[in-house]
Amino acid sequence: MKYALVDGHRHEAAVGLRGVCQGCGLPTTAKCGQQRVHHWAHRTANCDKWWERETVWHREWKNEFPVECQEIRISSSSGDFHVADVQTPNGIVLEFQHSPLPLEDRQARESFYVNMAWIVDGRRKGSDFTSFAHSLSFAAPDYGNVRGWRLPLVRCAIAENWSIALSTVYLDFGDTMFPDKGGPSFSHKELPCGGILWRVTKAPNERIVITPFLRQSVIDHYMRGTPLDGFDPHPRPANGLWDYRSID
Ligand SMILES: [Zn+2]
Incomplete structure:
Protein backbone atom coordinates (compact mmCIF):
# COMPACT_ATOMS: atom_id res chain seq x y z
CA MET A 1 0.00 0.00 0.00
CA LYS A 2 1.24 3.46 -0.78
CA TYR A 3 -0.74 5.04 2.07
CA ALA A 4 -1.53 4.28 5.68
CA LEU A 5 -3.03 6.55 8.30
CA VAL A 6 -0.55 8.25 10.61
CA ASP A 7 -2.24 10.35 13.28
CA GLY A 8 -5.38 10.17 11.18
CA HIS A 9 -3.79 11.43 7.96
CA ARG A 10 -2.80 9.48 4.87
CA HIS A 11 0.96 9.15 4.77
CA GLU A 12 3.51 7.44 2.53
CA ALA A 13 5.82 4.89 4.11
CA ALA A 14 8.98 6.32 5.67
CA VAL A 15 11.67 4.73 7.85
CA GLY A 16 10.53 4.31 11.43
CA LEU A 17 6.97 5.47 10.82
CA ARG A 18 4.03 3.55 12.27
CA GLY A 19 0.60 3.66 10.76
CA VAL A 20 -2.72 1.91 10.59
CA CYS A 21 -4.41 0.50 7.50
CA GLN A 22 -7.06 2.78 6.08
CA GLY A 23 -9.06 -0.33 5.19
CA CYS A 24 -9.18 -2.33 8.43
CA GLY A 25 -7.57 -0.05 11.03
CA LEU A 26 -4.92 -2.60 12.03
CA PRO A 27 -1.27 -1.58 12.52
CA THR A 28 0.94 -1.47 9.44
CA THR A 29 4.70 -1.41 9.09
CA ALA A 30 6.65 0.90 6.80
CA LYS A 31 8.79 -1.14 4.40
CA CYS A 32 11.54 1.02 2.98
CA GLY A 33 14.08 -1.41 1.56
CA GLN A 34 16.02 -1.38 -1.68
CA GLN A 35 14.23 -4.22 -3.47
CA ARG A 36 10.71 -2.93 -3.78
CA VAL A 37 8.89 0.38 -3.89
CA HIS A 38 8.49 1.80 -0.39
CA HIS A 39 5.17 0.63 0.96
CA TRP A 40 3.11 -0.19 4.00
CA ALA A 41 2.49 -3.81 4.94
CA HIS A 42 0.09 -5.47 7.33
CA ARG A 43 1.77 -7.53 10.02
CA THR A 44 -0.32 -10.45 8.83
CA ALA A 45 -2.15 -10.87 5.51
CA ASN A 46 -3.56 -7.82 3.75
CA CYS A 47 -7.19 -7.27 4.75
CA ASP A 48 -8.14 -6.73 1.10
CA LYS A 49 -7.94 -10.08 -0.62
CA TRP A 50 -7.87 -8.29 -3.95
CA TRP A 51 -4.64 -6.59 -3.04
CA GLU A 52 -1.84 -7.17 -5.53
ZN1 LIG B 1 -6.06 -3.50 6.38
Whole structure:
Protein backbone atom coordinates (compact mmCIF):
# COMPACT_ATOMS: atom_id res chain seq x y z
CA MET A 1 0.00 0.00 0.00
CA LYS A 2 1.24 3.46 -0.78
CA TYR A 3 -0.74 5.04 2.07
CA ALA A 4 -1.53 4.28 5.68
CA LEU A 5 -3.03 6.55 8.30
CA VAL A 6 -0.55 8.25 10.61
CA ASP A 7 -2.24 10.35 13.28
CA GLY A 8 -5.38 10.17 11.18
CA HIS A 9 -3.79 11.43 7.96
CA ARG A 10 -2.80 9.48 4.87
CA HIS A 11 0.96 9.15 4.77
CA GLU A 12 3.51 7.44 2.53
CA ALA A 13 5.82 4.89 4.11
CA ALA A 14 8.98 6.32 5.67
CA VAL A 15 11.67 4.73 7.85
CA GLY A 16 10.53 4.31 11.43
CA LEU A 17 6.97 5.47 10.82
CA ARG A 18 4.03 3.55 12.27
CA GLY A 19 0.60 3.66 10.76
CA VAL A 20 -2.72 1.91 10.59
CA CYS A 21 -4.41 0.50 7.50
CA GLN A 22 -7.06 2.78 6.08
CA GLY A 23 -9.06 -0.33 5.19
CA CYS A 24 -9.18 -2.33 8.43
CA GLY A 25 -7.57 -0.05 11.03
CA LEU A 26 -4.92 -2.60 12.03
CA PRO A 27 -1.27 -1.58 12.52
CA THR A 28 0.94 -1.47 9.44
CA THR A 29 4.70 -1.41 9.09
CA ALA A 30 6.65 0.90 6.80
CA LYS A 31 8.79 -1.14 4.40
CA CYS A 32 11.54 1.02 2.98
CA GLY A 33 14.08 -1.41 1.56
CA GLN A 34 16.02 -1.38 -1.68
CA GLN A 35 14.23 -4.22 -3.47
CA ARG A 36 10.71 -2.93 -3.78
CA VAL A 37 8.89 0.38 -3.89
CA HIS A 38 8.49 1.80 -0.39
CA HIS A 39 5.17 0.63 0.96
CA TRP A 40 3.11 -0.19 4.00
CA ALA A 41 2.49 -3.81 4.94
CA HIS A 42 0.09 -5.47 7.33
CA ARG A 43 1.77 -7.53 10.02
CA THR A 44 -0.32 -10.45 8.83
CA ALA A 45 -2.15 -10.87 5.51
CA ASN A 46 -3.56 -7.82 3.75
CA CYS A 47 -7.19 -7.27 4.75
CA ASP A 48 -8.14 -6.73 1.10
CA LYS A 49 -7.94 -10.08 -0.62
CA TRP A 50 -7.87 -8.29 -3.95
CA TRP A 51 -4.64 -6.59 -3.04
CA GLU A 52 -1.84 -7.17 -5.53
CA ARG A 53 1.83 -6.85 -4.59
CA GLU A 54 2.80 -3.40 -5.82
CA THR A 55 5.33 -2.87 -8.59
CA VAL A 56 6.98 0.27 -9.89
CA TRP A 57 4.46 0.05 -12.73
CA HIS A 58 1.54 0.27 -10.24
CA ARG A 59 3.12 3.14 -8.41
CA GLU A 60 3.83 5.12 -11.57
CA TRP A 61 0.22 4.72 -12.63
CA LYS A 62 -1.15 5.83 -9.26
CA ASN A 63 1.12 8.84 -9.36
CA GLU A 64 -0.52 10.00 -12.59
CA PHE A 65 -3.53 10.93 -10.46
CA PRO A 66 -3.96 13.39 -7.62
CA VAL A 67 -3.10 12.03 -4.18
CA GLU A 68 -6.70 12.32 -3.07
CA CYS A 69 -7.78 9.94 -5.86
CA GLN A 70 -5.26 7.20 -5.02
CA GLU A 71 -5.99 4.11 -2.87
CA ILE A 72 -9.60 4.85 -2.07
CA ARG A 73 -11.46 2.64 0.39
CA ILE A 74 -14.83 1.73 -1.08
CA SER A 75 -17.43 -0.14 0.95
CA SER A 76 -20.68 -1.79 -0.01
CA SER A 77 -23.98 -1.70 1.84
CA SER A 78 -23.21 -5.19 3.17
CA GLY A 79 -20.05 -3.94 4.88
CA ASP A 80 -17.51 -5.41 2.44
CA PHE A 81 -14.73 -3.06 1.51
CA HIS A 82 -11.89 -2.90 -0.97
CA VAL A 83 -9.22 -0.34 -1.67
CA ALA A 84 -9.40 0.82 -5.29
CA ASP A 85 -6.15 1.83 -6.96
CA VAL A 86 -7.74 5.09 -8.12
CA GLN A 87 -11.20 6.58 -7.88
CA THR A 88 -11.73 9.67 -9.99
CA PRO A 89 -13.78 12.69 -8.84
CA ASN A 90 -16.77 11.42 -10.84
CA GLY A 91 -16.65 8.05 -9.10
CA ILE A 92 -14.98 5.87 -11.73
CA VAL A 93 -12.59 3.26 -10.36
CA LEU A 94 -9.37 2.50 -12.24
CA GLU A 95 -7.62 -0.75 -11.48
CA PHE A 96 -4.02 -1.24 -12.57
CA GLN A 97 -3.55 -4.93 -13.16
CA HIS A 98 -0.09 -6.38 -13.46
CA SER A 99 -0.73 -10.09 -12.89
CA PRO A 100 -3.16 -12.35 -14.72
CA LEU A 101 -6.54 -12.40 -13.01
CA PRO A 102 -8.97 -15.32 -13.23
CA LEU A 103 -12.25 -14.45 -14.90
CA GLU A 104 -14.27 -14.92 -11.70
CA ASP A 105 -12.03 -12.49 -9.79
CA ARG A 106 -12.33 -9.97 -12.58
CA GLN A 107 -16.10 -10.27 -12.60
CA ALA A 108 -16.22 -9.91 -8.81
CA ARG A 109 -14.39 -6.58 -9.05
CA GLU A 110 -16.52 -5.38 -11.93
CA SER A 111 -19.68 -6.12 -10.01
CA PHE A 112 -18.35 -4.54 -6.79
CA TYR A 113 -17.03 -1.34 -8.35
CA VAL A 114 -19.65 -1.22 -11.15
CA ASN A 115 -18.23 1.86 -12.86
CA MET A 116 -14.63 0.97 -13.54
CA ALA A 117 -11.93 0.52 -16.16
CA TRP A 118 -8.86 -1.70 -16.30
CA ILE A 119 -5.35 -0.71 -17.26
CA VAL A 120 -3.39 -3.90 -17.82
CA ASP A 121 0.38 -4.23 -17.80
CA GLY A 122 1.26 -5.62 -21.22
CA ARG A 123 4.95 -5.89 -20.37
CA ARG A 124 4.74 -8.47 -17.62
CA LYS A 125 5.51 -11.22 -20.11
CA GLY A 126 7.59 -10.64 -23.22
CA SER A 127 5.43 -13.07 -25.18
CA ASP A 128 2.37 -10.83 -24.71
CA PHE A 129 4.00 -8.00 -26.57
CA THR A 130 5.41 -10.31 -29.23
CA SER A 131 2.03 -11.86 -30.00
CA PHE A 132 0.26 -8.50 -29.83
CA ALA A 133 2.72 -6.90 -32.27
CA HIS A 134 2.58 -9.91 -34.56
CA SER A 135 -1.24 -9.96 -34.56
CA LEU A 136 -1.37 -6.27 -35.25
CA SER A 137 0.92 -6.45 -38.24
CA PHE A 138 -1.52 -8.83 -39.93
CA ALA A 139 -4.77 -7.36 -38.60
CA ALA A 140 -7.49 -5.87 -40.76
CA PRO A 141 -8.21 -2.15 -40.48
CA ASP A 142 -11.19 -1.19 -38.36
CA TYR A 143 -13.10 1.60 -40.06
CA GLY A 144 -14.31 3.41 -36.97
CA ASN A 145 -14.14 7.10 -36.14
CA VAL A 146 -10.54 6.69 -35.07
CA ARG A 147 -7.78 4.40 -36.28
CA GLY A 148 -8.04 0.84 -35.04
CA TRP A 149 -7.50 -2.76 -36.09
CA ARG A 150 -9.50 -5.96 -35.98
CA LEU A 151 -7.86 -9.17 -34.80
CA PRO A 152 -9.24 -12.68 -34.87
CA LEU A 153 -9.92 -13.71 -31.26
CA VAL A 154 -7.37 -16.50 -31.10
CA ARG A 155 -4.37 -14.55 -32.39
CA CYS A 156 -3.26 -12.85 -29.20
CA ALA A 157 -3.74 -14.31 -25.72
CA ILE A 158 -3.61 -11.07 -23.70
CA ALA A 159 -6.10 -9.32 -25.99
CA GLU A 160 -8.36 -12.37 -26.11
CA ASN A 161 -8.22 -12.81 -22.36
CA TRP A 162 -9.16 -9.21 -21.61
CA SER A 163 -11.67 -8.77 -24.43
CA ILE A 164 -14.33 -10.52 -22.37
CA ALA A 165 -14.25 -7.95 -19.56
CA LEU A 166 -17.47 -6.04 -18.99
CA SER A 167 -15.58 -2.84 -18.24
CA THR A 168 -13.33 -0.90 -20.57
CA VAL A 169 -9.82 -2.35 -20.84
CA TYR A 170 -6.61 -0.66 -21.97
CA LEU A 171 -3.38 -2.56 -22.53
CA ASP A 172 -0.21 -0.72 -21.55
CA PHE A 173 2.86 -1.79 -23.51
CA GLY A 174 4.81 1.23 -22.35
CA ASP A 175 7.21 3.04 -24.65
CA THR A 176 7.93 0.13 -26.90
CA MET A 177 8.87 0.18 -30.54
CA PHE A 178 6.68 -2.12 -32.61
CA PRO A 179 8.71 -4.16 -35.07
CA ASP A 180 7.77 -3.44 -38.66
CA LYS A 181 7.00 -6.84 -40.06
CA GLY A 182 5.72 -5.48 -43.32
CA GLY A 183 2.25 -6.86 -42.69
CA PRO A 184 -0.65 -5.70 -44.80
CA SER A 185 -2.21 -3.39 -42.26
CA PHE A 186 -0.27 -1.98 -39.34
CA SER A 187 3.00 -0.15 -39.69
CA HIS A 188 4.81 1.14 -36.62
CA LYS A 189 5.40 4.35 -38.58
CA GLU A 190 1.70 5.19 -38.26
CA LEU A 191 1.93 5.85 -34.53
CA PRO A 192 4.36 7.31 -32.04
CA CYS A 193 6.37 4.62 -30.22
CA GLY A 194 5.34 5.79 -26.78
CA GLY A 195 2.55 7.42 -24.84
CA ILE A 196 -0.15 5.07 -26.13
CA LEU A 197 -2.70 2.79 -24.49
CA TRP A 198 -4.54 0.16 -26.53
CA ARG A 199 -8.25 -0.23 -25.86
CA VAL A 200 -9.51 -3.78 -26.32
CA THR A 201 -13.12 -4.28 -27.37
CA LYS A 202 -14.89 -7.47 -28.29
CA ALA A 203 -16.58 -7.29 -31.67
CA PRO A 204 -18.98 -9.61 -33.52
CA ASN A 205 -17.73 -12.59 -35.52
CA GLU A 206 -15.03 -13.63 -33.06
CA ARG A 207 -13.06 -10.48 -33.56
CA ILE A 208 -11.37 -8.00 -31.21
CA VAL A 209 -11.04 -4.33 -32.05
CA ILE A 210 -7.79 -2.76 -30.86
CA THR A 211 -7.81 1.03 -30.72
CA PRO A 212 -4.80 3.13 -29.72
CA PHE A 213 -5.33 6.32 -27.73
CA LEU A 214 -2.88 8.83 -26.36
CA ARG A 215 -2.13 7.75 -22.81
CA GLN A 216 -2.52 11.25 -21.42
CA SER A 217 -5.94 11.58 -23.03
CA VAL A 218 -7.08 8.41 -21.25
CA ILE A 219 -5.98 9.92 -17.92
CA ASP A 220 -7.72 13.20 -18.75
CA HIS A 221 -10.82 11.36 -19.92
CA TYR A 222 -11.26 9.66 -16.56
CA MET A 223 -10.29 12.70 -14.51
CA ARG A 224 -12.18 15.37 -16.38
CA GLY A 225 -14.52 13.66 -18.82
CA THR A 226 -12.66 14.96 -21.89
CA PRO A 227 -12.81 12.90 -25.10
CA LEU A 228 -10.24 10.22 -25.78
CA ASP A 229 -7.66 11.27 -28.32
CA GLY A 230 -7.17 8.60 -30.99
CA PHE A 231 -5.57 8.73 -34.42
CA ASP A 232 -6.91 9.60 -37.86
CA PRO A 233 -9.22 6.87 -39.15
CA HIS A 234 -8.16 4.58 -41.96
CA PRO A 235 -9.36 5.90 -45.29
CA ARG A 236 -12.40 3.90 -46.30
CA PRO A 237 -12.10 2.00 -49.57
CA ALA A 238 -14.34 3.40 -52.29
CA ASN A 239 -15.75 -0.06 -53.09
CA GLY A 240 -17.80 -0.21 -49.91
CA LEU A 241 -15.69 -2.97 -48.34
CA TRP A 242 -15.01 -0.81 -45.32
CA ASP A 243 -18.09 -2.36 -43.71
CA TYR A 244 -16.50 -5.22 -41.78
CA ARG A 245 -19.73 -7.21 -41.75
CA SER A 246 -19.23 -7.79 -45.46
CA ILE A 247 -15.61 -8.89 -45.21
CA ASP A 248 -15.27 -10.93 -41.99
ZN1 LIG B 1 -6.06 -3.50 6.38
